[in-house]
Amino acid sequence: MRFWALLSIFISCFVSAPLLAADANIDFGQQKSEEKANKAMSEVQRLSGNIQALKNRVITLNKDLRVMEEALLFPTNTQFSVFVAVEGGQFFTLESVKLKIDDKMVSTHLYSAKQREALNRGGVQKLFMTNLSEGKHEVTAFFTGIGPNGRAYKRAAELTLEKGKASQYLELAITDDRARQEPVFSINQW
Structure with a gap:
């Protein structure tokens, strides 16, 4: 009986130790996909900021164009x-x-x-x-x-x-x- 107990301990230490170490090294792509998702999110936020800045520039240009159009079409003296x-x-x-x-x-x-x-x-x-x-x-x-x-x-x-x-x-x-x-x-x- 003691032999079987020692053998099972030996087998469990010898066989499972490399398997546990191997499991920790296996990524299954999870870390890479998280990095890709974070990178994609930061890119979306950067593009969103650029789009908002462009919108503000278009609004400002539109105001300026309307003022210029009114000045050309309706000069202040007439x-x-x-x-x-x-x-x-x-x-x-x-x-x-x-x-x-x-x-x-x-x-x-x-x-x-x-x-x-x-x-x-x-x-x-x-x-x-x-x-x-x-x-x-x-x-x-x-x-x-x-x-x-x-x-x-x-x-x-x-x-x-x-x-x-x-x-x-x-x-x-x-x-x-x-x-x-x-x-x-x-x-x-x-």
Whole structure:
């Protein structure tokens, strides 16, 4: 019995020791695949950073191009811009605006609920921009919407202006007249 015990100990020490050492040396590709995965991940992160930097450069270039385009198309000495603003908005709900310059219809705009809400909160909308020669011009704006007591409401405002050498800005203003409880439509020069 003692012989068999000694033999089993001898065999287990002699045979299993090299097998354990051999098992530790076998990689099965796990270490290499982890290295490859780490290398691939760092490459993806580097490319992602490069792509983000390119996006930022494209956005900056796009802004610069728009500014240059506006400067070329609308030089400051002939530039003419018209804006729409609403103060109050309690007595009038704006649905559309039509703009005539020198008896020529140049712009129309239908307002969505979100646009009306933005105007009522103090926003200003650029309605029209063009080049306008120096001299006398007549501007007419037509406002359509819902007035007091839910009635359909259509009003016009006119302004004759003298365009000089500098750029010109007009505001189509809709304000509340609380004393008369009705809206007031005007065209103001800035």
